Amino acid sequence: MNQTVDFHSLTKKDFESSQAVRWCPGCGDHALLNQIQKLLPTLGIPRENYAFISGIGCSSRFPYYMETYGMHSIHGRAPAIASGLKLARPELSVWVVTGDGDALAIGGNHFIHAMRRNIGIKIVLLNNRIYGLTKGQASPTSEIGQKTKTTPYGNIDRPFNPVAVAIGAGATFVARAVDTDLANLGAILKQAAVHEGTAFVEVLQNCNMFADGTYEALTDKTTRDDARIVLEHGKPLIFGKQRDKGIRLKGLGPEVVTLGAPFGIGLSFYFESADRIYFDMPLAGRVYFHRVTDSVQPARANPAPQAISPAAAPAQVPAAAPAPVIQALVAPPVTQIPAPQPAMATTTVHGASTVDLIRQAELMLASNALSEADALLGQARRQYGDHPMIDYNLAVLRMRQGDQDGSVRSLRDAFEHGFRDFSLLNTSTEFAPLKRDPRYNALMDRYQY
Ligand SMILES: Cc1ncc(C[n+]2csc(CCOP(=O)(O)OP(=O)(O)O)c2C)c(N)n1
Ligand code: SF4
Numbered sequence: 001m002n003q004t005v006d007f008h009s010l011t012k013k014d015f016e017s018s019q020a021v022r023w024c025p026g027c028g029d030h031a032l033l034n035q036i037q038k039l040l041p042t043l044g045i046p047r048e049n050y051a052f053i054s055g056i057g058c059s060s061r062f063p064y065y066m067e068t069y070g071m072h073s074i075h076g077r078a079p080a081i082a083s084g085l086k087l088a089r090p091e092l093s094v095w096v097v098t099g100d101g102d103a104l105a106i107g108g109n110h111f112i113h114a115m116r117r118n119i120g121i122k123i124v125l126l127n128n129r130i131y132g133l134t135k136g137q138a139s140p141t142s143e144i145g146q147k148t149k150t151t152p153y154g155n156i157d158r159p160f161n162p163v164a165v166a167i168g169a170g171a172t173f174v175a176r177a178v179d180t181d182l183a184n185l186g187a188i189l190k191q192a193a194v195h196e197g198t199a200f201v202e203v204l205q206n207c208n209m210f211a212d213g214t215y216e217a218l219t220d221k222t223t224r225d226d227a228r229i230v231l232e233h234g235k236p237l238i239f240g241k242q243r244d245k246g247i248r249l250k251g252l253g254p255e256v257v258t259l260g261a262p263f264g265i266g267l268s269f270y271f272e273s274a275d276r277i278y279f280d281m282p283l284a285g286r287v288y289f290h291r292v293t294d295s296v297q298p299a300r301a302n303p304a305p306q307a308i309s310p311a312a313a314p315a316q317v318p319a320a321a322p323a324p325v326i327q328a329l330v331a332p333p334v335t336q337i338p339a340p341q342p343a344m345a346t347t348t349v350h351g352a353s354t355v356d357l358i359r360q361a362e363l364m365l366a367s368n369a370l371s372e373a374d375a376l377l378g379q380a381r382r383q384y385g386d387h388p389m390i391d392y393n394l395a396v397l398r399m400r401q402g403d404q405d406g407s408v409r410s411l412r413d414a415f416e417h418g419f420r421d422f423s424l425l426n427t428s429t430e431f432a433p434l435k436r437d438p439r440y441n442a443l444m445d446r447y448q449y
């Protein structure tokens with residue numbers, strides 16, 4: 001590193017190394033590099049107190065490009081090295097930059113313990129759902145059905161959700177950002193930097209060489225507003241291009257509703273403490289809600305469970321709410337689905353992956369477009385064969401069609417093909433009549449234990 005510069009006068013340029021940046025043009029990694037180089041001079045930390053540690057991968061080339069101390073270390077082991085450094089020199093700002101392969105495959109064990117120990121390192125995971133450096137093999141975050149060099153007929157493994165893994169491992173700060181939304185990425189990185197414990201930031205990053213467009217629905221102007229919820233402190237969960245979508249509780253599970261629509265009751269949640277509340281949308285219309293610590297304030301329900309119009313909703317933001325802090329961005333899978341208009345099914349299905357077909361079918365179910373859902377599930381079945389989520393959604397569809405026998409059959413197929421999401425069954429109201437059917441209980445007895 002060059003000579004020490006007075007940290008009061010540091011600029012972005014002071015963090016740019018002399019190394020030529022060798023990522024492909026258009027790679028999402030550039031965005032992170034830029035945002036970090038912009039952020040560090042604003043933190044009031046001397047440059048020699050920063051260290052960037054990485055493993056192996058395209059993303060792990062990061063330390064070369066930073067004019068700070070750092071180490072391009074061994075595959076998957078960056079958290080171990082960073083932990084050692086942070087323990088020996090707690091005054092340092094120690095960052096790990098890693099990839100989905102580096103952090104979650106070979107380095108999975110180190111990653112979870114770094115969260116658990118909470119010693120104050122900052123971990124940024126560039127998740128491109130692929131091994132980029134080694135030219136396109138499936139990673140632990142590759143999607144079901146994703147075609148890669150190692151999965152030429154489509155990936156059959158369910159992907160990790162890195163944020164859920166981090167929460168499960170006891171992380172005290174988690175966030176998710178998209179590489180193309182620079183303002184949001186920058187704001188999240190700043191929050192991570194000032195967080196006292198270990199902070200985890202997943203960056204949804206496009207690899208334009210080997211998994212191009214994997215987050216297209218999140219980044220495309222025409223779909224992104226309906227596909228993302230930006231969690232802002234003290235603000236109601238409204239999203240969508242028309243700002244007309246919200247989240248409400250259905251039974252014990254949250255669901256997406258259209259504000260003011262006949263079936264839309266309105267918002268059920270406000271964020272009291274965004275850094276402790278996490279939403280995910282692994283499949284369309286289904287949202288999991290987690291509290292990360294016991295100290296989180298209870299989510300506040302809407303005063304009256306009645307339809308509210310989009311125009312009325314902002315009035316419910318507490319007047320004295322602190323300045324909004326963009327904390328986390330939700331979630332890739334749902335975003336890959338176009339808005340639930342039956343007409344779109346025919347235009348968007350062509351060439352869609354099986355997982356997209358299933359998600360579109362779930363959206364159709366959510367808007368009660370039963371014949372469209374049936375067609376999509378049929379197409380998914382022809383394309384993929386047996387898949388537990390095809391069966392599960394067929395079971396829902398059959399219930400909606402009043403075909404209880406068909407629903408039981410589909411549910412049995414779902415179990416046969418590996419479906420084990422019992423919490424989903426327990427909380428779903430779809431199967432309420434079926435739960436009194438002895439065949440349902442027999443299935444639960446057989447597969448639950
Ligand atoms: C011990 C070891 N095993 C395997 C490899 C080969 N290898 C290099 S990078 C990589 C995966 C990197 O994927 P990811 O972390 O997602 O980084 P990306 O290139 O996508 O940014 C693998 C398997 C290695 N270098 N060392
Ligand atoms: S191969 Fe993919 S991840 Fe690697 S530099 Fe190129 S675009 Fe980025």
Ligand SMILES: [Mg+2]
Binds near residue numbers: 100
């Ligand atoms: Mg990768």
